[in-house]
Amino acid sequence: MSDASQDPGLGPGLQRPSADSHALPAAPADRSSEFVAVSGAEEETTSATTMLVSAYIIFWLLLLGFVWMTWRRQQRLAERLRIIETRLASSNTGDHK
């Protein structure tokens, strides 16, 4: 069964979308390297400033959170080192007695 609108390059059962459709391009070669405008509501429903500020806040929260976790781990390691030093010192003192 042949279909006139079927593109031989796409494989069985696939059709290239019509020019006036809003469907995504079917083939990678049709991909735009630039942003494609979204058609839809006339009024702005999402503030770009809100998105931008939220993204930067999340970036800094993730980064600072990771730095804080690293600092805490380092503090725990320093504490374990201190305990080792204490045990070494006490075992050396015991040897000298």
Place this chain on the structure above:
Amino acid sequence: MRIHVSHGATFLTVLSGILLTALFLAAAFYAPLAQPEAGGLSQKIFYFHVPAAYALYLCGAVCGIGSAAYLVRPTSSNNAWARAAAECAVIFGLVVLTSGPLWAKKAWGVYWTWDPRLTTLLLSVLIYASVVVLRVFAGDGDAERRFASALGVLGTVNLPIIHLSVRKWGGNHPTVITRGGGGIAPEMRHVLGLGFLAITALAFLLLWIRARNARLSDRIRELEDHLSLSEFSE
């Protein structure tokens, strides 16, 4: 005894701080406003979103190499780099996965689509997150390290698939860096370049510090075991 902070770490910390500050100032005041179709003001997320994705690739590559090296030669150093790189990959992956949808909401009208690039990137981040969770909760024996290393290699194998997904399978996500330069203004390219420098310096710093902590932790555990044995034998 204090844990010594090397000159290299201090230098990277200062450099990262300066570059990050310069990046955010440049993004705010030097980079031009993008067209509304690209998200308008929210397009400025681009200047750390893209570098964070490449930092994810960098950390993923280090994790893959460290993991493969540990499977071949199980040393504390290889394990430390694999572990540190997985942790850093998760952080940069989370930056990409949170900043991208916020920008996409303005540019595409939706926070998320099951686009090939987004889906494969989510898969990689989930793999690295599972590596981290495994290392934290499943103990730190050789078997657990080997299992985590195998997962780390798997996560890295997925990285080229993320990069090539747009070219091979299409989808919403644009091909960012192309031979033609990506179709962005010169000022945007300058700020993006600064973003790559800043985030890469940050990635190196975080990798170095986490790997050093992991090696230190191993060494401390060896000393504790040695002390316990010697006290027991007494």
